[in-house]
Amino acid sequence: MKQIQIIDAKNHVGETVQIGAWVANKRSSGKIAFLQLRDGTAYFQGVVVKNDVSEEVFQLAKSLTQETSILVTGEIREDARSKFGYELGITTIEVIGESHDYPITPKEHGTDFLMDHRHLWLRSSRQHAIMQIRNELIRATYEFFNEHHFVKIDPPILTGSAPEGTTDLFETNYFDQKAYLSQSGQLYMEAAAMAFGKVFSFGPTFRAEKSKTRRHLIEFWMIEPEMAFTHQEESLEVQEQYVAFLVQNVLDHCDYALHVLGRDREVLEKYTKLPFPRISYDDAIDLLIKNGFEDIQWGDDFGSPHETFIANSFDRPVFILNYPKAIKPFYMKPHPTRDDVVICADLIAPEGYGEIIGGSERAADYEFLLEQIRNHGLSEDEYSWYLDLRKYGTVPHSGFGLGLERTVTWIAGIEHVREAIPFPRLLNRIYP
Numbered sequence: 195m196k197q198i199q200i201i202d203a204k205n206h207v208g209e210t211v212q213i214g215a216w217v218a219n220k221r222s223s224g225k226i227a228f229l230q231l232r233d234g235t236a237y238f239q240g241v242v243v244k245n246d247v248s249e250e251v252f253q254l255a256k257s258l259t260q261e262t263s264i265l266v267t268g269e270i271r272e273d274a275r276s277k278f279g280y281e282l283g284i285t286t287i288e289v290i291g292e293s294h295d296y297p298i299t300p301k302e303h304g305t306d307f308l309m310d311h312r313h314l315w316l317r318s319s320r321q322h323a324i325m326q327i328r329n330e331l332i333r334a335t336y337e338f339f340n341e342h343h344f345v346k347i348d349p350p351i352l353t354g355s356a357p358e359g360t361t362d363l364f365e366t367n368y369f370d371q372k373a374y375l376s377q378s379g380q381l382y383m384e385a386a387a388m389a390f391g392k393v394f395s396f397g398p399t400f401r402a403e404k405s406k407t408r409r410h411l412i413e414f415w416m417i418e419p420e421m422a423f424t425h426q427e428e429s430l431e432v433q434e435q436y437v438a439f440l441v442q443n444v445l446d447h448c449d450y451a452l453h454v455l456g457r458d459r460e461v462l463e464k465y466t467k468l469p470f471p472r473i474s475y476d477d478a479i480d481l482l483i484k485n486g487f488e489d490i491q492w493g494d495d496f497g498s499p500h501e502t503f504i505a506n507s508f509d510r511p512v513f514i515l516n517y518p519k520a521i522k523p524f525y526m527k528p529h530p531t532r533d534d535v536v537i538c539a540d541l542i543a544p545e546g547y548g549e550i551i552g553g554s555e556r557a558a559d560y561e562f563l564l565e566q567i568r569n570h571g572l573s574e575d576e577y578s579w580y581l582d583l584r585k586y587g588t589v590p591h592s593g594f595g596l597g598l599e600r601t602v603t604w605i606a607g608i609e610h611v612r613e614a615i616p617f618p619r620l621l622n623r624i625y626p
Contacts, residue, residue: 201235261293323451349379383420420593429592547604553594560584
């Protein structure tokens with residue numbers, strides 16, 4: 195007997211197969227029992243007709259409880275009524291592991307309850323769909339950067355210094371000295387770019403930021419490309435091509451997941467049209483002030499309401515260019531004609547999802563960077579290796595960081611970033 199996965203049902207229409215699955219739900223109607231089955235690849239329906247099976251099998255089908263694991267045998271057939279398109283006509287059932295009093299029932303549950311049971315909540319169709327989209331973004335990321343000849347380099351998670359200040363870092367003991375959980379691999383990517391030209395990292399980062407917003411996690415995953423011999427405008431083109439590529443691949447490969455989440459494909463299709471609009475920080479401030487935002491002035495960073503309003507002024511993701519130097523990290527290249535702004539950009543996602551990319555051209559001048567390190571009160575000794583990059587064959591280079599979970603949240607059209615990662619770490623949550 196051939197054992198298959200549900201996702202491959204389309205390749206076995208008319209065949210008798212065996213599938214290992216869990217019972218997500220069930221209902222019966224007189225002489226027919228309908229089992230909602232899942233196996234980790236997809237969900238579909240198994241149908242048990244009383245007249246086609248033994249009494250023992252039919253009674254077993256009616257008695258199955260939620261999340262009981264089973265081996266089912268039957269014929270794959272087309273099912274035009276379902277979005278998935280196929281179902282299983284079940285002939286035999288073997289119980290593998292019984293499940294009793296499963297805590298997450300089809301009724302409504304509060305967020306705290308679901309988060310306490312995250313290890314089980316992941317089994318639900320909605321969470322499954324979100325994780326499928328996350329997985330596709332990861333797969334497409336590797337495809338995009340491999341096709342563009344980037345080399346993947348893994349920066350350390352434990353670091354001896356902080357690229358953006360120590361206030362938002364987790365400190366730990368590293369034998370006889372202090373170390374920090376990485377908040378970014380960017381500085382190491384700059385070193386790697388000087389060796390390989392175009393590189394990217396993809397790994398976990400940590401921020402000890404005491405924030406409870408729907409956009410913030412304590413532990414999250416970042417994709418951080420860095421490119422030698424590259425100015426900011428060229429970097430912006432890579433960024434928009436990458437984001438459009440991610441959206442297109444979700445459209446191409448996650449249709450069922452988008453259907454489960456109720457995500458409008460036509461809305462997502464708009465986000466594949468290039469180029470993305472650009473607006474300067476100066477013009478963004480003017481736009482906000484003209485539209486009644488009295489809480490903002492030049493020199494302030496944008497909050498969620500500001501980013502949402504700016505993004506809603508366009509129908510696609512929008513780049514905000516050249517922020518004030520005072521609110522950006524020390525390593526950004528100064529503007530050639532102004533001393534108050536740096537050459538950088540944030541990409542703001544539409545529909546109120548906020549910043550998904552932060553990037554800049556990096557300062558390549560040794561003396562300027564040394565002055566910046568001193569002005570920020572950072573240790574010259576700790577950053578000596580970083581300064582070396584400007585001593586031995588420095589070149590113009592640019593890079594950016596994309597937050598995976600924020601991007602999943604936006605593309606999936608979900609409310610909170612906590613659902614975009616399998617086991618979220620939040621301000622007051624480290625369980626399970």
